Amino acid sequence: MESQTMVNLELLDLVLAYGLVLLAIALARLRRIGQEGQMLWASLRMVFQLFAVGYLLHFVFAVKSPLPVIAILLVMGAFSLQVMGGRIRHKMPHFYQVVGTSLFIGCGGVTFLFCTLVVRYSPWYDPRYLIPLAGMIIGNSMNGASLAAERLAAEMRERKDEVETALCLGASGRQASESAVRNAFRAALVPTVNTMAAMGIVSLPGMMTGQILSGTEPIIAVRYQIAIMCAITGAVSITAYLILLQGYRHYFNKAHQFDVE
Amino acid sequence: MTFVEDNELTVRLELVGVVRRDHEGAEKEILCEISFSARGGEITAVIGPSGGGKSSLVRLINRLAEPSCGRIYLGETDIGSVDPLQLRRAVALVPQKPFMFEGSVLDNLQRPFVYRQQPPPGLDSEEVRRALLLARLDPSMGQRDARSLSLGEQQRVSLARALITRPRVLLLDEPTSALDRRNADALAATLRDICRSERLTVILVTHDLRLAGRVADYCLYLEAGRILEEGSAEQLLARPNSAELRRFLAEPSEQEV
Helix, strand or coil, rough: HHHHHCCCCCCCHHHHHHHHHHHHHHHHHHHCCHHHHHHHHHHHHHHHHHHHHHHHHHHHHHHHCHHHHHHHHHHHHHHHHHHHHHHCCCCCCCCHHHHHHHHHHHHHHHHHHHHHHCCCCCCCCCCCHHHHHHHHHHHHHHHHHHHHEEEHHHHHHHCCCHHHHHHHHHEEEEEEEECHHHHHHHHHHHHHHHHHHEEEECCCCCCHHHHCCCCCHHHHHHHHHHHHHHHHHHHHHHHHHHHHHHHHHEEEEECEEEECC | CCCCCCCCCCCEEEHHHHHEECCCCCCCCCEEEEEEEEEECCCEEEEECCCCHHHHHHHHHHHCCCCCCEEEEEEEEHHCCHHHHHHHHEEEEEECCCCCCEHHHHHHHHHHHCCCCCCCCCCCHHHHHHHHHCCCCHHHHHEEECCCCCCCHHHHHHHHHHHHCCCCCCEEEEECCCCEEEEHHHHHHHHHHHHHHCCCCCEEEEEEEHHHHHHHEEEEEEEEEEEEEEHHHHHHCHHHCCHHHHHHHHHHHCCCH
């Protein structure tokens, strides 16, 4: 019913919009920045990927079964893990295992609680809710997770002297890495806290604008936005916490010996 | 667990056939077949060029690292069978670069107690005063910001921090590398006194021959992971046998760093 209030975009409209990309490419060519090929390729990828995901969702919405929905979420999670793996140069030991389990527990747990306790729609796997909500939670947690993982690895390398001095004074691995873990956790939370503080003033969040565009009452859209931001904050902190909780251990062996690289 | 031998207050340290490789299965040996014994209550200096395995050697003795082969005994106890956290209370290592934790000198001295979940001694406590005095630091230094101190002072705080929990063995890794000659000489005198008064067994790793000559009872020459020569400090420094040691002693650059 809501979708009726929204203007439908025809293929011709899209072609018109794509003209703006072509304009951008023309400008790039004019200034000879040498990126025209990449711009064209990126824009075509965007079109293709979005249509692919659109038809996939169309299919999943029609099936009305939890399996394809769960499968999509798992693929999203795996893909975000792979993106992080590619982006982070200095990986902590057992990177994929640590980050993978933390993302799974942090995002999975928060998404589940959020959907069943806060939004309370049914059936629980309704892709119309589950996929966008989980997607936002996973996407934000991915950023928090990669900050936590990257920072922990950096802190452990930079603080080698501190860690070894602490060990010499009788500290356990956990005690010796306390400040490294603390700094990594702080770094992981910064973007989420900043986003919350700036929300509504600096940025109108994507989900809210999307809902408003599709005809939702702004107040309802705002409520959704507040709820999802809380869920994101929870998921980011739990995921980062789990990463650090497991992560520092892999820098030490049973004999409390520090082993970096 | 005390590591103290019968009728003695000091503890002997013995290494038997110790081999250290960089990592499991690596070909190159950083230390090969190191065997020696350091008498309790004496200062044993390990001298030799940089990269010869001196630092790796002391790291094995408080189990910051594990030997690939061989055994290390403290008194009659094989340290491989001791919980490393317990061992590090008895065997203190003062690292080459003094690292000061954020906060005051007192905060730094309290660290070992915090790690052991014991109530940390206060500024006026006997422990803190004793540790500061042993390292020849003025008791009023306790409240100073540790990171604002000079390198020489930091080196002393690092020493006091290692001594505050009354270890039996003290491992010193290049303690004078950051000090000028005057401070280095002062530190040498301090070490001598501490070793006597605390009945400490000291392993002193250094390429500072002046320091070794002034404080060491016994001397080992380590090059490329092997002990090439050992004997009393006087004998080793004055009448070297091996060509390697003669060359090392003749190289001025090694002695002045």
